[in-house]
Amino acid sequence: MYPEPIEQYFQPTTLAAALQLVATHGSAAHILAGGQSLVPALKARAVPARALIDINRVTELATLTTRAGGLWLGALLRLTAVARDPLIGRTASALADAAAALGDRQVRNRATLVGSIVWAMHWGDIAPAAAALDARLCLAGPAGRREVGIESFVVGPQLTVLGAQEMVLALLLPAPPPHTGSCYLKHGRVVQDRATLGIAVCLTRGPEGRCAEVRIALGGLAQHPICRATQIEERVRGQIFNAALLEDLKHWASTTITTHTDELASAAYRRQLIGVYVPRALELAWQRSAESGR
Amino acid sequence: MNRAITVRVNGTLHHETVDHRLLLSDFLRETLGLTGTHVGCGYEGRCGVCTVVYEGVAIKSCLMLAVQADGAAVLSVEGLARGEELHPLQRAMHDCHGLQCGFCTPGFLLTMYEFLKTPVSDPNTIRAAMNGVLCRCTGYVHIVAAVEQAARELAQMDPDERARWFPL
Amino acid sequence: MSTAPWVGQSLPRKEDRRLLTGEGQFVSDIVLPFMLEAAFLRSPHAHARILAIDTRAAAALPGVVAVRTGADFAALGPILSDLSVPNLPGVTQRPVFGPMPVDEVLYAGDLVAVVVAKNRYVAEDALQLIRVDYEPLPALLDPELALAPDAPRVYPEWRDNLVYAQEFRHGDAAAAFAQADVIVAERFRGHRCGATPMEPRATLASYTRAQGLTLWLTTQRSHIKRHLLGEYFKMPDSRIRVIAPPDVGGGFGVKAPLYREDLVICQLAMTLGKSVRWIENRQENLANIGQERDQIHDLELALRRDGRILGLRDRMLADCGDARVPIYVSFSMPWLGAMYLTNGYDIPNLEIDLKCVVTHKAGLTPSRAFGSFVPRFAIDRIVDIAARRLGLDPLAMREINLIKTFPHDTATGVHCDSGDFVGALAKASAAIGYADFRRAQTAARAEGRYVGVGFSLGIEFSGLPSQILVPMERQPGFGVASIKLDADGGVQLAHGDQAQGQGHDTTLSQVVADELGVTPEDVKVTAGDTQSSPFAAGTLASRMGGYTLSAALFAARGLKPKLAAIAAHLLQLPLGEVGDFEFAGGYVFPLGDPARRISLARIAETAFLAPTELPPGMEGGLEFTAHFEAATSGMQSTNVHVASVEVFPETGRVKILRYVAVDDAGMAVNPMLVRGQIHGGVALGISNAFQEEFLYDAQGRQTTDTLQNYLIAAAGDLPHIEVIEHHVPSPHTPLGSKGKGEGPTGMAPGALGNAIEDALSPLGVTLTQMPFTPERIWRLVAQAAGRGQE
Structure with missing residues (x-):
């Protein structure tokens, strides 16, 4: 649980210096920022130790x-x-x-x-x-x-x-259009856990209670860190946002997304979660779009 | 593969030469002999018993290299009391029986030290703030009570006295 | 001058200060000069032959002092001590093994080699350079397959894969089943999980020709380890000192066995002539220790229509892993679990067929609840299931079948000296507001919400007497304490059962302080060091509150006649009985005459420094040792837990609304510490039942290698835990006190499993497996719904 020997350690204090180091060392170095992923990986010896460019002192980046x-x-x-x-x-x-x-x-x-x-x-x-x-x-x-x-x-x-x-x-x-709301919901097995499923929604209200624009991105799926639920977006975009729309999505949404089985959950359970969380996330984003007022 | 660093720990400046890969947790325990900060897991950095306060915020010292702390200030469990006088949180943990084996206790003390800078008195919020430190002995019930007691006590202090209890 | 008694006060602990200020002393905090650090290479395969190991590159790395493999330890021979294997009434086959495998590894995590270096960083560099040539072999991972007659044998020299088997018979189960109106049969599966303390293991060994071997160890039982080491290394016990330091970060049984790593580290210290330390990391810890439970019960109840249980049959199968766990051999726990199967229920006719098999997994290590976690789940669940089948309220079902009179002997031979389930159940029912809850449940169901309530009953052993411990572990069940005064009148108490956080120091100080009329701060308590503590089995089985505490009380009482006699002599009073003198405020004085007092300090000074001033013929010194063995074959506490939950079927999530423990500690010396034990025990039970599981893949590799996949509950995962006292003093201890600690854990899965099934009863779900993960609950609901559609 300790890193391999670390040959070089740099602690630049300016962006220019940091960029210079990154340019010089390229893939022979890791950029060390928060370290909450890199340090465990170094300790597990899952990644080679190489050189470390610690950018935590580059205040321009904050x-x-x-x-x-x-x-x-x-x-x-x-x-x-x-x-x-x-x-x-x-x-x-x-x-x-x-x-x-x-x-x-x-x-x-x-x-x-x-x-x-x-x-x-x-x-x-x-x-x-x-x-x-x-x-x-x-x-x-x-x-x-x-x-x-x-x-x-x-x-x-x-x-x-x-x-x-x-x-x-x-x-x-980007600047959000008026009447835009967004949210991210996460389902984990326990309070501090990786996402079994994550759902992010950003939507914009239109006239007549319709959803003018919507973007839905899922996380926790093995095929890609960002799974845009474009079919669900099409189903929602332009529609009147009401309980019937959400109820319909509950049953249909998961059929549009490929899910997988791993140690966190089965593909079937993930499909179930999609059906539960997509309507919830849309609902919450819709509420927030009202509060945004702009 | 060494580097000379200067770290202020519990108000005292330390000049040491350390290996690049030395973890901050081991710097405190082995280089400085401050064994109050404990190590309870492996590479994953999940258990939180190694938590210290670094530049004012609670962090897991096993997920930082000592060299990163050059020029920085750290507060460990040894720095909470003022001489013989225990920190209100230490006293509350004692009054409420918030510790049993004591292995995780420094982790809770430093995490909730940070929480108590801007406390919220809701037990669910307190529990959420505690999620980064694991305890196997207490079931957390008395630790929550201790945090509530410490928050009440700190709220009743005048601002200067209160500030004395948050040196970092 | 008399003050309120210390016993009964919720005194904040003496142990706290050092732990709160970072001045605790855990094994990993100890630094010895020129100390070296060890790291182990472990098998990635569940079963493999070791064809060759090349350590040359590792040994040549700067900073490495030694690299050793199994061949280097083979000459020491196998661990053959009688102490290292239980002597229980069933049929035992015993694994024979030494400190490190030579040519075959039996589970993923098994020992392969050890590196000793100047620090752990370098040692891990060296581990990477060791080349091992493995020939992977098929791994036996399924306990039911292990039972098959043609199953490959984990130990080829054995007849089969049964490390232990026993049939328990009492009464006439066949007749009970023949007469039954209804028979309920279910299979219950308890998964592999356990007690995993926050401090992993640590071992520091030092050897000099003059002193012999000194071992600092995260152990619950210093004397037993010392004796085992002496036997193994063929050294007199007097040349070995085992020290569990004042602070050990949780034990829960996991730190009770002797471990092979301990032997390796000792041998390294003795051969290298340097102190050697090994601090386990969490990856090693999860792969090797803390794995327990892992049982299958095919359980049947024979029932009369009115709800009375007539008989019970159980085929119990425990997956013991490789069972190479000295002292316990991984089957003591299932054995004791079988003994406690009927738990709080009065079931006179039974047949239990216990089979403990070996597989290519880590051996089971004792874990709080000690084998009874799964049996308690099974019996509490089947009682609810039976109630449902008979159309009876589960509370009423319990009222019919609980143990009603004490003392009581269970059908398996467990003697229950005292208790009161009737009263405890009534308190639990009142606390949860049972009738109101049922009304609220009806209303909630009408709204489409699923809430439920569940009970569990539990007898919890208050220590184990010698007549059980001697066959089970070849260890004594007595509690022992030695009291000595210092020349200044201070009190020293040495006892045999060191703590890992339970607050023994404070609790025992309260008892001794009352007896001798001092304050708890005046009492210096030591334990854990074989050089300065009396021989005892160590901390296990909730011994302290019954056995150790009583020994401390009798040791203090035993000293009082001499103290009184000296006092009388110094006060020039006629020597009466001890009862003629009071001990209070640090003084000894005649009853009712506090003005004529003499301090303990003065008495001590006389005894040590001026023995010429003692009564004629009296020897110097002031000490007394007491051994306490209760005059009974079993002391138990009786407890009832009740929980209410809301279940969300669409995700399977369970929210625990309330958890109430009605608890019997006999007599609580320090009620706050007792509550802490219950909170911690229940929390472990909930965490085990809902979210922890040790997982092996199809090849037997362990996939739960971090605390991010072995999910110990965080604060946000757990509910508030309420404790209501319902103490029933034991007639066999001087204060009536009982031990506390093992029991609460095993009560959580039954209460919560019952509550979940009760919540989902409109959906027809039967919950017989753990852990209660959201996905498992969701699947049960979906499957039940699917059946409903047929």
């Missing part, structure tokens, strides 16, 4: 600012801060919910918003929530900066397009 009406969430923001921030709570509740649902108090005090996305475990909480919110990531590398939509960033379980010489600088959230 900023939270508005940008074009949306939010720039620095990569180093801790989940505790994300869960509590009033602006995030008002305009991107799904992300606040996901941050609050991950791990325990101590883990959230260190774990970063972006760490979970970069590890891209299929049971991760942050990526589906970010996807429902149509988030983008800002990456930086030797070739400069680029922005990538989250669903283009996470391409499969434990697979992202992050280059060996790149770092994530921030999660970007």
Whole structure:
């Protein structure tokens, strides 16, 4: 339960220095941020020790600012801060919910918003929530900066397009349209657990009590950390949002999603959970869209 | 593969040279001889008995490398009491029988120390705040009671006295 | 000058301060000069031949002092002590094994090699460099397959895979079943889980030619380990000292066996001439110890129409793993579980057919509830199921069948000296508001909500007498305590049953303080060090409250005549009986005449420093040792638990609304500590019943290797636990006190299983398996619904 020898350890204090180190060492180094996933992996000797670039002193990465009406969430923001921030709570509740649902108090005090996305475990909480919110990531590398939509960033379980010489600088959230609400619900076996199933919903109310726009992203499914439930979205988009719609989804929603069996749950139970949680998540997002008022 | 670090622990500055891979938990226990912080699991970092306060927040010391703490301040269980005077939370744990074998106790003390900076008196919220430390002896009932007692006592103090009990 | 008695007060503990300030002393906190660190290489295979082990690269790594394999320990021979195997009435086949396998491993996690290095970091580097050539072999993992006549044998030299088998017979079960109006038969499965303390094992061995072997150990039983080590290493006991330090982080039975790793570490210290330490990590811990329960019961009740149970038959199958667990051999627990199967129910005719098989899994280690977790679940559940079949209320069913008069001997031969189920059940029913609950249940059902209530009854052993412990473990059942005064009048109490958090120090101090008229702070309590504590079996079976406590009381009382005689002499009073003197406030004085007092300090000073001033003919010194063996073959406490739940069928989630334990501690010396034992015991039971399970894959590899997949309950997973006292003093202990600790755990699955099934009764669900995971509950509901549609 101890890491292999760690040859080099760097503790840059500026973004420029950090980027330089990442460019130099590339895949021969790990970026150490919150460490709540990396340190266990090092201790288990599941990943080679290599060199560590500890970016926790790069304060530039911990900023939270508005940008074009949306939010720039620095990569180093801790989940505790994300869960509590009033602006995030008002305009991107799904992300606040996901941050609050991950791990325990101590883990959230260190774990970063972006760490979970970069590890891209299929049971991760942050990526589906970010996807429902149509988030983008800002990456930086030797070739400069680029922005990538989250669903283009996470391409499969434990697979992202992050280059060996790149770092994530921030999660970007667009300005939500008026009357938008979002949420993230998580089903675990016990209070502190991986997601057996996670459901993130972001929807926008339209006139006449209709759902004008909706994005639904599921987590906890083996095939991908972010499973967009596009068929369910089509079924809901433009419809009058009422009990009959939700009741219909209860029986039908799970038929549109492939589920798997693992040590957490069976495929059948996951289908059952989809039927339970999709309506609940939609309902909660709808309520919040009323409260958002904008 | 060593590095010279300076860490303030319980108010005292320590200058040590440590291996890169030395965990913060082992730095406290083996390098500094502060064995009050315990280690109860393996690579997974789930049990929480190693919890200390790092720069004001509760963290699991087995999930941090000692080198990361260079220039930082840490509060461990040995730093809670002020001389002979126990911290209100320590006293409440004693009054309420919130510990049995004591192995997890430092983890609870440091986690709930942080909680008590902005306490919420709802038992469910208290339990949720405790989820990161596991106990096998008490069933948590008396620990919840202890946190409630400590919160009441701290709320009745004047702000300066209260601040003395939260040095980090 | 008299003060309120200490006994009966909820005194905060003397143990707390050091634990709250980080000054506890656990084994892993002890540092010896030039101490080396050991790490074990363990088998990834459930069953394999070891063809070759190449340790050269590991041994050459800088910082590594030694690498050893099974071949290096083979000359020590197998563990053959009589102490290391139970001597129970059934048929035993005994695994013969040494400290480390040489050419065959029998479970995933089995020992293969050990590295000794300057620290654990380097030791783990070396482990990675050891090359082992395994030939994987088929693994026997199913206990029912293990019973088949043509099953491959885990121990080829055995007749079969039965490590233990016994038939229990009493009365005429055949007649009972022939006469029955209704027979209820169900299969109950208890899964593999256990007590897993927060502190894993730790061993620190030091050897010098002058001192011999000193071993700091996270053990519940120092003297027994010392004796076993002496036998094994062919050393006199006097050359071995075993020390369980003042602080051990939870035991719950798991730290009671002798372990092979202990032998390895001792041998390393003796051959390397350096202190060697091994601190277990959680991965090793989960793979090797704390696995228990794991039983199948094919249980039948013969019933009369009015609800009376006429007889019981049980085919009980325990999966004991490899059973290489010295002292217990993994079958003591199922045996005791079978003995306690009828539990709080008066069932005179029975046949229990107990079979304990070996498989290629970790051997079962004792875990709080000790073999009775699954039997209690089974009996409490089948009583409810029977009630339902007969159309009777489960509460009424219990009122008909519970043990009504004491003393009572169960059909398996367990003697219940005292208790009151009638009163406890009435209290439990009143506490949960039974009649109101049923009304609320009806209303909830009309709203489509599923709430339910369930009871469990339990007899909990208050220690075990020698007549059971000697055959079961070749250990004494007596409690023993030695009291000594210091020259300044301070009191020292040494006893044989060290604590792992139960608060023995405080509790015993309260008892001694009352006897000698001092304060608990004046009493210095030591245990756990074989050099300074009297020989006893150690902490197990809820001994302390009955046996150890009584021994401490009698030791204090035993000293009083001499103290009184010295007092009388110094006060120049005629020497009467002890009863003529009072002991209070640190003084001794004639009854009713506190002005003529003499301090314990003065008496002690006289006895030690000025023996010429003692009464003529009296020897110096002030000490007394008492052994306590109750004049009975069994002391029990009687307890009733009741729980209410709400079940959400669409997810299978269960919310525990209330959990109430009506508890008998005989006489609570420290009620707050007793409550703590009940909370902890119930919490373990709930966690075991709902969310913990040790899992092996199809190849026998253990998949539960972290606390993120072996799910110990966190605070948010558990309900508040209410405790109501219903004490029935034992007639066999001086204070009437009883032990407490093992019992509460085994009562949780029955009460909660009953509540869940009661909640779901409109849906026709029968709950006979654990753990009660949401998915399991959901499936039962879905299956019942599917049947309903046919």
